Amino acid sequence: CGLRAMEGLICRAFLLFLTALGYSQGRTVVEKKYHWLTEDWGNCYVPQGCGDGTRERSVWCAERQTGKTALEYLCKVSDQPLRTKPCFVACRHHKDHLEWRVGEWGPCLTSDNDVAGGVMERNVTCILTSHDHVLVSMVIDDDNCLVLGKRPESTRDCVLPSRQECVLTEWSSWTPCCDLTQHRTRSVLVAPHYGAQPCPQLSEWRSCDDEDPSCESPSSSTSTRLRVEKWGECRPSWPPPKSQGGADVEEEEDQPRLWDGDFQGHADNYYKHWPQVGTQHRTVTCLDPTGIQVDIRECLSDRGEAGLPMRERACIISQDCAVSEWSEWSVIQEGCIDPNGNEWADITERKREVLRLHEGQGKSCPHLIETKETKANLPLCSHKYRWVTSKWSPCTLPGEMGLVVCGGGLQFRNITCVKAEGGQPLPPKQCQTLPPPPTVQRCEEACPRDCEVSQWAAWGPCKPHPDTCSASNDGPPRPLPRRGIRIRTRTVQVAPSAKGLGCPSLAE
Template structure:
């Protein structure tokens, strides 16, 4: 095996190991009897860890992942519903890395292990037994639908308890069946059902100049099949953070609402009108990124005396938050930077 890393602190260290030449019968022989081209290396460079490196490197640990079932002997994983009484044994994993603090680059785990043992990457956990969906009994069949065409009856049931921890999903909660009597419809008078569709919210934006009237009121029409109108007032506020004024603008988000017929075609929005019609516009905060001051000058090097182990000192610089992020803007970056420094010269006093 490779020996300990020796030499200067940092990446200039050296590791060595012994290499032997073995006869096929198991006894050692002179190195010249083995093929020189296949001889393994006896030295390699390494990173020699010194005590002062503890301020430069650290373990980074992620959150524990979800608890998963321990596999069967055959490698199959599935909820053991019939065997489960209270809970099932599982495993959780997480990521553990050794990082250099200054630039957050990953380095060999041996460096961090010099100062602290590697945190565990796996632990036992418990998963509650799967709970299947529980539903009520079906209601009585409804009366046959009115009008012409194929008449239907419906019945429904409710979900009493939802499925949990990988249990069986709920079955259909509605059932339909055709009535015995069917009346033919005159041409063009087929019976349809209508459903309301709602799209996602758009990004927050300010109204265009042409949308703002002299009274600072904006009337926006977002419906394609109706004459609905939504009124929006553009507003701007002055916020104070660390005694500095900052504009906070109120924008708006929109979304589409449309009506579809049972045959897939669009229909007039009025045919899908309900008691509580969904909003098509809402106010929102315009996104603003975090704003920071400029970096301060580097502080003096913390090492002010000369020592024999050549360990460096440290210097730092900082910046302040001028405005925090709002409305989903970019979060603030790092506010403190720290780096190693060495003061050269023979005029430094020896360290006590």
């Protein structure tokens, strides 16, 4: 590095750079060797017994290969998983505000477990609809809703039609060798369905050595040109049926019969419907150098059959989506005006179902659900619904739910939504427009209190006993006794409660 000052500074700086680079690379190697591991989340811990709480789990650093625990600084800090997360435990008064929210079933998909069958899935979540007298829609742990009953199933088996593999045409002939390349194509006859593998590639290219003479520039005065029209409508590949006498049935010529996968002439449902394979055509015209149409054989002589574009191909016949008639309107929510003056609209709904899915270029399915809202002539909510309360429970301790012996506790009661007229029970959400009565209150039970007395007072003076000093009419008075009695007393300072110890003697 030399001995001069400037060279020494440059040398030290270069050595520091190499050291830092080596540390960085070593650190990366160490981080790849170790990774974070976690245990399952623990139970929801709530200090007060119910309400908002936290879950915890163990997180540690370990070697990837052996799984042995390592020092935490060896793992990448930014990848460290969470150790805690918030949770919620429903209180007793939340029971009427819990519900299982169930989504619509999804399509029947192939199952990883059973090749022959399928699986349908839907979302199932536990929802708290009211918290602290405020309407909410809070997703909480499923354990809270188990008081309502078993969790609705989120998966179920379903039957899929037989898997339809992709069906392709044969490869076309290789095109003439132009620009030292050739290509060929094939088309899809039947698309894959119900879990089948996707179709393989539809075109291939390869290099070639001998340039084909037909690849000369089209500007030559002796070359012909092709005019290719758009593909026509996809039509059935077979002719319409004949009558018994051999004459064409005119009504059926424009309405070709299509097989839909069922021997009775109709599919059971849109999952079992078979796509119809048809044929498309397009016009290919041969033009001379001046643009005048000539016989197609002239283009064949210039290019050969392989040089002409495809004039016929397989296709899927278009079928529009078919749906059922609309159902009758059903009431989803009865409208009213709540005590705050807010208007809750009448909501009604009607549905229709898919009878057959669309295919090819057919029209897709329209909407299947319609709703309408009405806010005209709404009654007061208090005239339609009301809350009914039960008696308060005994004073209990939060969390433990044991009876309070003494001190403070909580009392609970149930509330039920009923019709204002007749008192018929209704789901709690029908009364969501009315403020619910409180379902919990504080209570106090007196603790047992023993009697407390003061210290004995001083002994009183010595007095003759009343029995010895009583007068006698039978004879002369009795002489005074040589011994008497003294009395002392004490007072009650704290009176006993009903369940406490009574007071001892107050005099002796």
